[in-house]
Amino acid sequence: MHIPDGYLSPSTCAGFYAASVPFWYAALRRLRHALHTRMLPLLSVFSAFSFVIMMFNLPLPGGTTGHAVGMGVSAIVLGPWASILAISIALVIQAVFFGDGGITAIGANCFNMAIAGSLVAYAVYRVAAYRAAIGSTRRVVAAGLAGYLAINTAALLAAVEFGVQPLFFHDAAGSPLYAPYPLAVSIPAMMIGHLTIAGLAELIISAGLVAWLQRTDPGLLERTAPDAAAGPSVRKLWLGLAVLLVLTPLGILAVGGAWGEWSARDFADPQVRRQIAAASANHAPPQRAPSGLQRLSTIWTAPLSGYAPAFIRNAPIGYLVSAAAGTSLILLCGLLLKQLLPDRRRRRKTFIEKTTTTLARALQHAFFAEETANSGGFLQRLDPRVKLVGIGSLIAATVAVHQLWMLAAILALAVVLARLSRITLRNLSTRVWIAVLVFTGAIALPAIFLTPGEAIYRLPVLGWPVTSQGLRSAALLFLRAETTATLSVLLILTTLWPHLLHALRFFRVPVVVVVLLGMTYRYIFLLLETAREISESREARQVGVMQPADRRRLAAATAGVLLSKSLWVSGEVHMAMLARGFRGEVYLLEDLRLRWNDWLPLGALTAIAAAAIWFGR
Amino acid sequence: MTDLAFEVRDVSYRYQQVPALDGLSLEIRRGERVALLGANGSGKSTLLRLLAALHFPDRGDILYFGESLSERRLQDEEFFFRFRRRVGVVFQNPDIQLFNPSVFDEVAFGPLQLRWPRDQIRGRVYETLETMGISRLADRAPHRLSGGEKKRVALASVLVLDPEILLLDEPAAALDPGSQSQITDFLVSWGGGSKTVVTATHDLDTLEDIADRCYVLENGKVAGEGAPLAILHDVPLLERTKLVRPHHHVHDPSAPQPGPHPHLHRRP
Ligand SMILES: Nc1ncnc2c1ncn2[C@@H]1O[C@H](COP(=O)(O)OP(=O)(O)OP(=O)(O)O)[C@@H](O)[C@H]1O
Ligand SMILES: [Mg+2]
Numbered sequence: 001m002h003i004p005d006g007y008l009s010p011s012t013c014a015g016f017y018a019a020s021v022p023f024w025y026a027a028l029r030r031l032r033h034a035l036h037t038r039m040l041p042l043l044s045v046f047s048a049f050s051f052v053i054m055m056f057n058l059p060l061p062g063g064t065t066g067h068a069v070g071m072g073v074s075a076i077v078l079g080p081w082a083s084i085l086a087i088s089i090a091l092v093i094q095a096v097f098f099g100d101g102g103i104t105a106i107g108a109n110c111f112n113m114a115i116a117g118s119l120v121a122y123a124v125y126r127v128a129a130y131r132a133a134i135g136s137t138r139r140v141v142a143a144g145l146a147g148y149l150a151i152n153t154a155a156l157l158a159a160v161e162f163g164v165q166p167l168f169f170h171d172a173a174g175s176p177l178y179a180p181y182p183l184a185v186s187i188p189a190m191m192i193g194h195l196t197i198a199g200l201a202e203l204i205i206s207a208g209l210v211a212w213l214q215r216t217d218p219g220l221l222e223r224t225a226p227d228a229a230a231g232p233s234v235r236k237l238w239l240g241l242a243v244l245l246v247l248t249p250l251g252i253l254a255v256g257g258a259w260g261e262w263s264a265r266d267f268a269d270p271q272v273r274r275q276i277a278a279a280s281a282n283h284a285p286p287q288r289a290p291s292g293l294q295r296l297s298t299i300w301t302a303p304l305s306g307y308a309p310a311f312i313r314n315a316p317i318g319y320l321v322s323a324a325a326g327t328s329l330i331l332l333c334g335l336l337l338k339q340l341l342p343d344r345r346r347r348r349k350t351f352i353e354k355t356t357t358t359l360a361r362a363l364q365h366a367f368f369a370e371e372t373a374n375s376g377g378f379l380q381r382l383d384p385r386v387k388l389v390g391i392g393s394l395i396a397a398t399v400a401v402h403q404l405w406m407l408a409a410i411l412a413l414a415v416v417l418a419r420l421s422r423i424t425l426r427n428l429s430t431r432v433w434i435a436v437l438v439f440t441g442a443i444a445l446p447a448i449f450l451t452p453g454e455a456i457y458r459l460p461v462l463g464w465p466v467t468s469q470g471l472r473s474a475a476l477l478f479l480r481a482e483t484t485a486t487l488s489v490l491l492i493l494t495t496l497w498p499h500l501l502h503a504l505r506f507f508r509v510p511v512v513v514v515v516l517l518g519m520t521y522r523y524i525f526l527l528l529e530t531a532r533e534i535s536e537s538r539e540a541r542q543v544g545v546m547q548p549a550d551r552r553r554l555a556a557a558t559a560g561v562l563l564s565k566s567l568w569v570s571g572e573v574h575m576a577m578l579a580r581g582f583r584g585e586v587y588l589l590e591d592l593r594l595r596w597n598d599w600l601p602l603g604a605l606t607a608i609a610a611a612a613i614w615f616g617r
Numbered sequence: 618m619t620d621l622a623f624e625v626r627d628v629s630y631r632y633q634q635v636p637a638l639d640g641l642s643l644e645i646r647r648g649e650r651v652a653l654l655g656a657n658g659s660g661k662s663t664l665l666r667l668l669a670a671l672h673f674p675d676r677g678d679i680l681y682f683g684e685s686l687s688e689r690r691l692q693d694e695e696f697f698f699r700f701r702r703r704v705g706v707v708f709q710n711p712d713i714q715l716f717n718p719s720v721f722d723e724v725a726f727g728p729l730q731l732r733w734p735r736d737q738i739r740g741r742v743y744e745t746l747e748t749m750g751i752s753r754l755a756d757r758a759p760h761r762l763s764g765g766e767k768k769r770v771a772l773a774s775v776l777v778l779d780p781e782i783l784l785l786d787e788p789a790a791a792l793d794p795g796s797q798s799q800i801t802d803f804l805v806s807w808g809g810g811s812k813t814v815v816t817a818t819h820d821l822d823t824l825e826d827i828a829d830r831c832y833v834l835e836n837g838k839v840a841g842e843g844a845p846l847a848i849l850h851d852v853p854l855l856e857r858t859k860l861v862r863p864h865h866h867v868h869d870p871s872a873p874q875p876g877p878h879p880h881l882h883r884r885p
Contacts, residue, residue, distance in 0.1 A: 041716070370761060496756060498719035518718040525760035526712055572713040575671045579708075580774065581701040581730035583694070589725050589738055 005102030006480030007179045009169045010400045017107030023115045027081040044519035045570035047086040052527045055358045058201040071117035072147025072206030080122035087114035112154040121150035140211045147206030148199045155194035162186040175469040180447035208556025359532045372493045377421030379494035383598040384503035390605030391491045397609040398483045406616025407479040414486040432485045440481040444474040515586045622647045622813045628677035637663040639837035653817040655834035656859035661817035665784045669706040705780030711767035715759035727778045745777040765796040782813040
C-alpha cells in the first residue's frame, strides 16, 4: 500500500503532489478557522497514534496477520479534514524517517490513503451510521464498514496508479520504465491482499476502536455525529455489509477485466508495434506484437501446450486466467523470497511478539539514526537545507533517468557518500538493501516473464519465456528502488530530525505543518514505548493458547488502551502548551541564512543530479 | 494592590464524574514559599492546574492579585500574556511537558509564544541551559533523555521566562538522591528568595528547605495548615492523611514525644 520510490513516473508523482496540495491547503485553512487550540495537540497525537497502529500486527482469520492504516477511526474522531492532515503527517514521517513509502511518492500515498481514505471513511460512516445513537452497535458496524471501504479505495487507487504506468511509460522497445504490470495484473494483485487481509485489519481496528470509545470517551464520537439519536435497528446494516463483502471482489474483477481489455488493445496498438519494430531494426518484427495479456495466457497454457482445451484460449477467459496467473506469480515470488531471505527467526511468532518486534525495531532505528547523525562524517557536517535539496534532487534524478548504468552510477555515489559519512556497507545492507530486495524483488521478478517482448531464453520444463524487455524492466525497477532507498536513508542517518524540521521552514513549509511534524514525531516515541509496554505485559500474561476471536479482541483492546493513552496525552500536552503562552498560533526560531561554504556542496549535488538526468535519459 | 498572589475561595472541581476538589479554600501570599502536601489523589495537581488557569472552578472563585481568574478573563490577550509571563508551571509528568523536537526548541517555546524579541531569545535560552547544567543536551530529542534530565529540561523551559510565581508539581519525584538535592538546592536559592513558589509534594524530608508554610490536602479539602515543623510534628494528621505509614506499635499517649518524628529523619 505504501508506494515506494521508483514505481511511479516523475510526472505521476508530480501530478499527485499537485492533486494533494489543494486538499492539504483546504484542511489547514479549515482547521485554522473552525477549530480551537486543542486541535493542534489532538491532531499530532492522533497522527502519532495512526503511525503506531500501522505497526500493529493484527491477527486475522486463517492465521495470518495484517496492518491497518487507521484512517477509519481518525476520520470518525477528527472529521475528514483533520484526518487528512493527521494521516498525511504520519505518512510523511514514515516515508522520510522510516523509509516506508517513497519520498517522491508521498503525494500519491497521501492522496490514496490520507485524502481519499479519510473522505471515503467519513462519507461511509456518516451514511451508514445515519442517526444512530452514539452508543449503538450500528455505529460500530458503520465504523468497520468505513474502514474496510476506505482502505480498499486507497488500494484500488494505488493499483490503478501502478497499472497505468506501463501504458504511458515504456521505452521504444516496449520495456516498462516504472511499475511493469498492466491494470489486469496490478488490480487483482493489490486487491486480493486488501479485500482480505488489510481490509479486515482496518475493519477490526475501526470497529474495535469505535466500540472502545463508546465505552471510555463517547464525547469524542460526537463531532462526526451531529444528529445522533435512537437509530434504526442494526440488522439491515449487517446484511448490507455482508452483501458488500461478497460483491466487492466481483466488482473489482469485472472492472479489472474491462481495464485489462483496454490495456491489451493498447499493447496491440499499431504505433507501439511500429516503435518495437523500429527499436529492434535488425530483427524481423514479429507478425503480431504479443499483448501483455496474451503473453500471460501463453504462460498459463505453455506447460499444457496442446492439451489445453480450446475454451481457455478464448479472450475473456484468457484475461481472467492470465490476470490470475500474473497475480499468483507475484504472490508466489513474494512468499518464496520471504522464505529464502533472513528473518527466519520471525516465523511461528504470535501477533503480539511480531508487534513487539516491529515496535522495538522502529525505536532501535531511531536511536541508530541519532547516533550516526551525531557522529561527524561528511554529510553530517553539511547544512540540513543543503542535504534536503542535494539528496532530494538525487532522488528525483534516480526516478527520472532511464539508463541502467546511470542508476548504477548514482547508487555508487550514494555508497561513497555513505562511507564518507561513517555508515558501513553492513548497515546499509541490513537497513535498506535486504528489505528492498525482498519487497521489490518479489514484485520485479515475475515481470521478467510477464512483460511482452522478444523471448531470449525459455525456462526448461515450464517453457516460460524470459523477454529482454522484461529483464530490463525488472532491473530498472529494482535498481531504482535500491538507489532511492539508499539515498533517503542517507538523509535521515546524517541529519537530526529537529534540524530537518528547521530546514523545511526554509522552503516555506507552513509553520503549523512543521510544528505538527515535530510534535507527531515526539509523540510517536512516547506511544511506541507505551505500545511496547502494553504488548510486552500482555504477552507475559497470555502464555496459553488463545482462540482466534479472543486474539482479535485482545489486539483491539490493546489498540484501545493506546488510543485512550493518546487522547489523554493530547489533552495534557494542550495544557502544557497553554501554560507556556500558546494561543493557537505557533512561532519558530529560524535562521534562514546560508553560509557561503554551504553553496559549494549544494551546487555540486544539484549539478550531479542535473547531469545524471541529462545523460541518463 | 493586594499582597495575596492567590486567594482560593471555596473551590470545587470535578473531572466528569470524579470529584477532585471539594470546597477548598487557601491563600498564597506574594513572595511566600508554600508546600501542598497530600496523598496520591488528594487533589494537589488539580489545585495547581486551577491556580495556573488551565482548568476553571466548577464552584467558588480563585483570585489572582485580587482579580478573578475566569475563562473570560483569560480570553483577554493582554491579561493572558501578562499572566502566562508571570506564572510558570512545571508539570508532574515531564513527558507531557516536553513536546518539542529538541531541548533547545523546548526551552525556546515559551519565549517565542510570548513574543519576545527574537534576537534575545537565543542568548537567553543558552543562558538558561547553562544555569541548569544541560547545555550539552541542546540538540537532543526529549525521548532520548533520562528521567532526571527530562525534569531539568522541563524546569528550564519554565525558568527561561523568569516567572514571579512558580507552580511545581513534584519537582524532585523520580530523581536519584543526588539530582534530587541538586534540584532542591537550585530551587531554594532561585530568585534570591523573592519569588513565590508553590510546590506539590509528598516528600516530607525536604519540606523545611522548600517551604515557609504548608497546606495538607485530603480528598480535595484542606485538612491542615501550618509551618513545616508544626506539620511534621502533627503525627495524627500525617497518619490520617496517609503521608506517613500508620504505626504498628502502640503509642503511649502520656509519654512526651521527643522532637520530630524519628521516621521522618532520613537526611544526613
Ligand atoms: N484527567 C483526569 N480525569 C479524571 N479524573 C482525574 C483526572 N486527573 C485527576 N483525576 C482524579 O482527580 C483526583 C485528584 O487528582 P490529582 O491528580 O489532583 O491528585 P494528586 O494529589 O496530584 O495525586 P498524585 O500525588 O498521585 O499526583 C483523583 O481522584 C484523580 O483520580
Ligand atoms: Mg499529582
